[in-house]
Amino acid sequence: MHDYNGGIQPSGLFWAIQVSRDDLRVDQDGRRATLRVRERAVIDSFQFGGANAVPATVSFTVRWQAIGPAESRGKGTAVPTDHEGAFLGRFARARSTGFFKGSQLGFSFRSNSATTDRGYAEMGRERNGVFLTVDASPSSNSP
Secondary structure: OOOEEOOOOOOOOOOOOOOOHHHEEEOOOOOEEEEEEEEEEEEEOOOOOOOOOEEEEEEEEEEEEEOOOOEEEEOOOOOOOOOOOOEEEEEEEEEEEEEEEEEEOOEEEEOOOEEOOOOOEEEEEEEEHHHOOOOOOOOOOOO
16 A cells, blocks of 8 residues: 655645646636646655655646536625635536556556546635635724
């Protein structure tokens, strides 16, 4: 068993890696997107949180194509108290396809192309937390 991962962050976040802006391409109409990552350094610990870890690389391409209309989701335009839990966005059902490969000294793998034809995918844009408009009405303490 192999567990290609980006390590466990101090926050506890795992199985996540940072990608560059250039790795993600979104068509101008927002209905198609491609994430293409090449030879990204990760570790293989053979099991989640395992003691043995070896350097490895992964490459993958994931494509999304919207198959339905975009629908608005979220809590509104003003978020007076809950900046981290709130969001606004427009999301559409989508079909996605992906291809993955990984390698390390003495081992490599390549996946067949996988799709969400029997599952679920969506795509869209969202704003969350401090990026939302905050109700800026003056408080009773204001001069």
